Amino acid sequence: FFPPAGRRAPCAMWLGAAGLAALVALLFGFWFHESRSPYECPEGRGTPAHRASKNLRIVAYNTEWLFDGLGDGHTPRTTPAQGSQHAAAIRKEVEKLDADMLVLSEVETCHVAASVAPPGYAVFIVASTDSATRQNVALVSRLPVQRLQRSEARHAFPVPNSSCGFQGATSRTTCSKHFWTVFRLDIRGSSTEVLLVGVHLKAVPNAPRPCAQREAQARVLSEIVREHGHASFREIIIAGDFNDFDSTNLDISGSMPASSVLQHLTEDLGLVAVSDYLAVADRYTWESRGGEFPPAMLDHILISQGLRGVVHKVWVDHGSRAS
Numbered sequence: 001f002f003p004p005a006g007r008r009a010p011c012a013m014w015l016g017a018a019g020l021a022a023l024v025a026l027l028f029g030f031w032f033h034e035s036r037s038p039y040e041c042p043e044g045r046g047t048p049a050h051r052a053s054k055n056l057r058i059v060a061y062n063t064e065w066l067f068d069g070l071g072d073g074h075t076p077r078t079t080p081a082q083g084s085q086h087a088a089a090i091r092k093e094v095e096k097l098d099a100d101m102l103v104l105s106e107v108e109t110c111h112v113a114a115s116v117a118p119p120g121y122a123v124f125i126v127a128s129t130d131s132a133t134r135q136n137v138a139l140v141s142r143l144p145v146q147r148l149q150r151s152e153a154r155h156a157f158p159v160p161n162s163s164c165g166f167q168g169a170t171s172r173t174t175c176s177k178h179f180w181t182v183f184r185l186d187i188r189g190s191s192t193e194v195l196l197v198g199v200h201l202k203a204v205p206n207a208p209r210p211c212a213q214r215e216a217q218a219r220v221l222s223e224i225v226r227e228h229g230h231a232s233f234r235e236i237i238i239a240g241d242f243n244d245f246d247s248t249n250l251d252i253s254g255s256m257p258a259s260s261v262l263q264h265l266t267e268d269l270g271l272v273a274v275s276d277y278l279a280v281a282d283r284y285t286w287e288s289r290g291g292e293f294p295p296a297m298l299d300h301i302l303i304s305q306g307l308r309g310v311v312h313k314v315w316v317d318h319g320s321r322a323s
Helices: 080-097 110-114 208-228 261-268
Strands: 011-016 020-023 055-066 101-107 122-125 136-141 154-157 171-174 178-187 190-200 235-241 271-273 299-304 311-316
Touching (some): 055 080, 055 299, 101 110, 101 235, 110 122, 136 190, 154 208, 178 235, 208 235, 261 271, 261 299
Parallel strands (some): 055 101
Antiparallel strands (some): 011 055, 101 136, 122 136, 154 171, 235 299, 271 299
């Protein structure tokens, strides 16, 4: 079992070069709405640059407790000075990555997310239901997107034929930390809608109960993709911290999952993990600080088959030391 503490590296993907043309601005979207709570800004805060480029760079990045340090005794950074120092380090990483879209895990509020967003980006959060950690999944984007939404659906666990080894009574869970939105691209001259789902699934890869909960959370994500992606003939991107391994594209340590999360999302939904484009030696996004656990790939980006032909490059920024 892996402890929650560790060093995280961003996982990035370029779409382009093989056929992705200019970005098409959406005709909807409002950027200065007041959020319903200090935690969220589903309509966006800030003004996206609407940058058109032949390359679209998307990043999944666990920021490791990007909190402001005010009343955050449950986090590694318990003072405003510590929170500000960490936010400054994350902002430098965001600037270096120069991405068009970043899915950031473990973010406290919209205000904190805005503190790491350079000019030209809008930040979006739809509040999670994780009352224990108060973490959210944020979108930092210089492209216009539809209002962020989330699903309140619940799914039973353990799922049929689960291999997690959970022996407890059947229960139900939500996918507490996620969002979904839609944006538009011009792919090979065709204006195409893309469903983007940002996720942060239950932690601890091979512990039986979290493993079983993640399998149920994956079923919630499947419903989102089918209803808001496949039913509308949209391309799909799912990005974030899955807290799980991929048995098809083994990471640098050969980590085998106990769950069927990645298998379900790829095989059942027809998606592809972009780690397939990485050399095995590059497949890790997590390192334990003390070196007591082997490095592993816990963060993933999944795409639909229609986007596979326009992937230009995939990499993990192992030089990041912000977290």
